[in-house]
Amino acid sequence: MALGQKAGLRLVRAERGQVEWQMASLDELLPEDHRARQVWQYVEGLELSRLYDAIQSHTGRAGRPAIDPAVLMTLWLYATLEDVGSARQVARLCERDVSYRWILGRVRVSHKTLSDFRVEAGGVLDELLSRSVAALASAGxxxxxxxxxxxxxxxxxxGTNSFRRKKRLDQLHDLASEKVAKLRGELDRDPGASDRRRQARRQWAAEDRQRRIEQAKQALAEIEAQRAAEAKEQRRKQPANKREPRASTSDAQAxxxxxxxxxxxxxxxxxxxxxxxxxxxxxxxxxxxxxxxxxxxxxxxxxxxxxxxxxxxxxxxxxxxxxxxxxxxxxxxxxxxxxxxxxxxxxxxxxxxxxxxxxxxxxxxxxxxxxxxxxxxxxxxxxxxxxxxxxxxxxxxxxxxRGIEKVKAVVLWHVHAYNFLIISRLPRTA
Structure with a gap:
């Protein structure tokens, strides 16, 4: 009970422990003019054959059915319009928010599936951008x-601290190579099942670290080649930037x-x-x-x-x-x-x-x-x-x-969300 209430007041109080049945479908819970319905209608008009062709789950074959790409496309486009950019946050909203539940239509989806679809759909989104604009251009x-x-x-x-120079990258690469070789030797000695799984996880982490360092070293070579090409184009004997190049071990393309x-x-x-x-x-x-x-x-x-x-x-x-x-x-x-x-x-x-x-x-x-x-x-x-x-x-x-291709995929989701708003206003401004 809140403080300051006087005795004898007649109030309608919240009752949260009452069990009741609510006879309503998801479609009845969402208003007819809700944005989620508009996004779904927009996605239904897109050419998604490239996404459907990639599905390997077919009638008469074993395996779990695939989630309809139109559902995932609508989910991410709507989430982008609602300022939601995290796959985990979208997954949580799919459990409790009516609009997200309506889009899913009782389909179960994990944050891993959402995250993978967001970055893997980059090529399709780029193609859809060209198709949609070309259609508008042909219509005048x-x-x-x-x-x-x-x-x-x-x-x-x-992070800024993840950028390393060539000398330090060589040192880190040697250390990572030694650690990978050591872990492989330990795994080959066939320990118990639990230890084997733990060693496999450690080996994967070490190999991932080694791979990222190798990518950073390759990025350094690309930076040096780019500087040399710019100096040649500008007819300089040396590159304008004389600082020793650095590359990130977190994202070599940053x-x-x-x-x-x-x-x-x-x-x-x-x-x-x-x-x-x-x-x-x-x-x-x-x-x-x-x-x-x-x-x-x-x-x-x-x-x-x-x-x-x-x-x-x-x-x-x-x-x-x-x-x-x-x-x-x-x-x-x-x-x-x-x-x-x-x-x-x-x-x-x-x-x-x-x-x-x-x-x-x-x-x-x-x-x-x-x-x-x-x-x-x-x-x-x-x-x-x-x-x-x-x-x-x-x-x-x-x-x-991380990586240019994945970054472009995220950017394309925002591009389609923005164009959706512009296109939805065109009939009223035409």
Missing amino acids: VVDLQCVAVDGMRLRASA RIMKMADGGYRPGFNAQFKTTPPIGLIIGVSVDNNGSDRGRLRGTVAEIEQRYGQRPQQVLADSGYDSKTDIAALHEHEKGTVAVFCPLPRNQDGQVRPPRVNDGPGVLAWHQRMNSDDGKALYRQRFATERPHADMRNRGLTGVLV
Whole structure:
């Protein structure tokens, strides 16, 4: 009883110990206009043949039936919209939340199944992105002639202290190899069953450690090769970054890069291509290069590869102002692609005039950005910041998975969740 109650009051009190029967189905418990129903209807319209073809459970064969991929697809898409990014948290919600229980429809699912499906569906999600945007483009809803590109840094699942130099990696590799050999010898002596299982777990952990160190050593070689290639392209005798490279033993594909808050932490660079002014995401890529410079040609190539047509205009921020890219897109054999990005400025904030040796592509870029029409068109680039804000509000500031492919899969879930919201508004705004 709460404090402060006066004697003689007549109250309706909560009764939680009464046993009762509730005659209702899951479908009756969920409102007709609930978002879970909208997501399920959206997923039912997707082409999921690639997921169904991978199922090996068939009628007349032994084995447990597979969970319908449409159920798992709906579950993760709805969870992403509800700001839930943990497989364990989704599994807990499937036990007690009506909307998740409705999606499952009495299907039992573990957090391991959820986690595996989230990262293994990356290729299907990438294909579905191209299919959905192509359908909208053929219907005249989306215009692919103008594309805006912007990047977002994601915190990797690796600590700064996990980065090691070559000398230390060699030492760790030798220690790991010795431990693996020792554990294999102990396992071969055929101890008792319980000891054998314990030794097998220890051996697996040691082999995993050895594998991650080998991946880190391979990453070091890739970093050194990349620096040498950049120095050759810039006609330098030595790489600009003279620091000894380091690689992570937790996630060998993560790199130290500058984040949005100005700090330097392990992360990945996710690049989003959108169609202004509606802001629909039409392309996405993930890598470990912390710089945006030199990505304009790759942006055009991705759109052409996905949809079979080249954009005529590309909008980008000042981080993409590579004169090499601007000149190459201006003089491309398949047609000119006009780049719209801010002109470089000096320390006083004044726009730098073109240099004497600048080509026609750079000169045309200056003319576009100094014209009123160019400035008006460039204002549409700010529509690309809406997807970033939406994804960050839904928890996409870092990732719990490791490796570029798995990180891209997580990013694609957020891309489809955002596009779902945009597409659901299109009929009302058309």
